[in-house]
Amino acid sequence: MSLTMRDYLNTLKGKQVAVLGLGVSNVPLVKLLLNAGISVTACDKREAADSQMEALARQGARLCLGKGYLDALDGYDVIFRTPGMRPDLPQLLDAVKRGSVLTSEMEVFFQVCPCPIIGITGSDGKTTTTTIIAELLKAAGYTVHLGGNIGKPLLPEVEQIASTDFAVVELSSFQLMTMDMSPHITVVTNLAPNHLDVHRSMEEYVSAKENIFTHQSREDRLILNADNDITHSFIGMEKGALTLFSRRGEPQGSAVFLRDGVICLRDDRGERAVLPRNSILLPGDHNVENYMAAIAAVNGLVSDEVIRAFAAKFSGVEHRIELVRTLNGVRYYNDSIASSPTRTMAGLKCFPEKVILIAGGYDKRIPFDVLGPSIAEHVKLLILTGDTAAKIRAAVEAAPDYSPGRPVIEEYDSLAEAVNAAHAAAQSGDVVLLSPACASFDRFKNFMERGNTFKRLVQALDD
Template sequence: MRLTIREYLESLKGQKVTVLGIGVSNTPLIQMLLRAGAKVTACDKRGREDFDGRIEALESLGAVVHLGEDYLDYLEGQDVIFRTPGLRPDVPQLMAARERGSVLTSEMEVFFQVCPCPIIGVTGSDGKTTTTTIIAGLLKAAGYNVYLGGNIGKPLLPDAEMMEPEDFAVVELSSFQLMTMDLSPHIAVVTNLAPNHLDVHRSMGEYISAKENIFIHQTAEDTVILNADNDITRSFAPGAPGKVRFFSRKEEPEGPSVFLRDNAIWVSDGKGSRAVLPREEILLPGDHNVENYMAAIGAVEGLVDDQIIRDFAARFNGVEHRIELVRTLDEVRYYNDSIASSPTRTIAGLKCFPEKVILIAGGYDKHIPFDDLGPAITQHVKCLILTGDTSSKIRSAVEQAPGYAEGSPVIQEYHEFRDAVLAANKAARPGDVVILSPACASFDHFKNFMERGDAFKKIVRAL
């Protein structure tokens, strides 16, 4: 029998609890633990000046705070340690703490233990946030009370006490969150898998293994939605403990599935099929968004009426930083696709446009190969503006791609992000598309992809 959130918090009263990472998502967790009577220590490698007064506010509530590069040196004697998702669970300090008897957990792991309502979880290399947002939007449109959170930016554990059994929790789950999970959601979605986050994961095998945790702990009554067009996700089916529903843009899978036929999304229960959503009624552009809708429709099958799906698709204009139209200036359209922190995501974005575009790319090096990105750029890009740590790697991938000819595309490199955006503006002519779709993480110059996207929008709006 699962604990309630009240029972769990009661068990922490008077306990020594450390929270690693004082980000926006962990701050509500720290506040909740303090209210529950836990003796809370909050640790972060950043300095006090990076928190805009948040540290002082937590200290005023009773938290003990340790900041700086030695932030992991204060774990001795702690009863419970909440790991921030980006921190590997096998770093020496955490392993030593576990050997001393500390319980290592995370906000999401505890949420899965205490959540009183069905959980729909979404993971994948690309499309997680849009698919998660669509699922939550469809359920809300159908009249359900929905809690949306996880890797999308909102912790759900502080909301658990308000949840009712008839509600739904819809959570985006990263590989970092899934690494140590021993519970799976009732409905799991895997959008796709490709090399990603290999700067943190030791191998592609470890990355895949982490993703498998989203369904491997399901029961026979649970369901996993898998992308049949992706070799890795398709291979998950034989190991799934619950029911499997495939989605595919390229074929009509046998059994329960979601697929594309006659330019519409169809659903099959394995015996018969029906048309649910004409592609032309989807406001979001691109094949990848058709796949996002397929995954979402697979997740809400039996919960949301088809007409509600059609009405939602006709009005939903996407999530910020995901092929977001910033403005049209002198007949040039500027798009912010800062979320594209992997080559596969950038390739999908490029395919949304019939014309060749002006692409701004480059950023922090996650040690992901750019072999597939090079040919896509030669096919879809007229002018490539590079910036960030990976500029030379992307340039090399393009210049070595089949079909590359000098000047096609034109390639320019700039150290400063602002200079790159201004160069794209200078290169643009009426009718052109300028898109920021970096194919890399943002950490070389920005805190996260949102800050990078906001910087791009600020520069573009000032042109």
């Protein structure tokens, strides 16, 4: 690493900086820049300043708020975009033509991070895989900085990161669209249609994900899911070492695979058994795959003994198949992180019995046809709410194995009504699962707020 954080901040001295979007990653960024004595304009589409914005203004930031917040970008030397903002918006393209440098908090972090970076992306499983990798490294004695699309922004803390540490970052397609650096160790869990409300096509979405390894070197490592058609197509595109993981077969070369119920690893040192499947506390085939990806990522860094001890006690990530409560013999699970059909399908497979499913939410313009048959197979009562309720109903009713009443389908206006309906219908032994298959933005700020609301509603249910 040739550029330190102090070096980078010095390049901004005397320049005009705009930060677009005042969310989780950019509010700490604005504070960091202001503390360094840099002139910052903080921009957001919200019309009125909240308490955080007012605090930034008191610290010295100029606020630019309202619907036209992107229409006054002339004169800025550097523009930081929020991760969910397309980099090719006309206002941004015009600013770049005028000489502005367009960047983001994560792009700068990659430039100044002094330690190795492990990056994880994918459509499903990336949060759990990211968490497992970070926790395994911690259990092995490393200092780990977890961030990106999970946890907190890391740039404000970069001066506390040592060269012997590890940064473990979950990266979204939006963050990756304009990245010109890649992690030292990269994991792509799987790919399926997602975020097509922002991406213009599936091809653009895949290209953004692909960018996570495009800039790797011969000294870097790429870990791919051999069972997923799209990630399998990346084989041969790697710049450095390649490791494949597969639950269904035994790939050639460096690989992690399942043999006789045991996760095994093959590398240049030979082949060995690492982790018995039945010792993994997390349920479901998808979590076996998450562990395979993590084992490949920490190979050479974490011992097999540490991996086995961790897997036997790790109960999972909040909002991911999280047991909220058992009431009158009914188990209520929060799977709010399931914001795509494939995530919900994976969650349904965790339960041997047919479940009461609460689904629906913001429309990301992705198809639900693959979800319909899975719901018909695994669900006894489908409770729909949110903008996508009609689309999910149509997908289920079009499924080959669907017949009227199997499952019963009900629609409600709010999550509170949906939880009450599930409670009224559930009998001892049933599972009630919130697994929306959609983003949360129609009713909530994010999946965490949705999951926490669900948990409050469930805890408030009477016997």
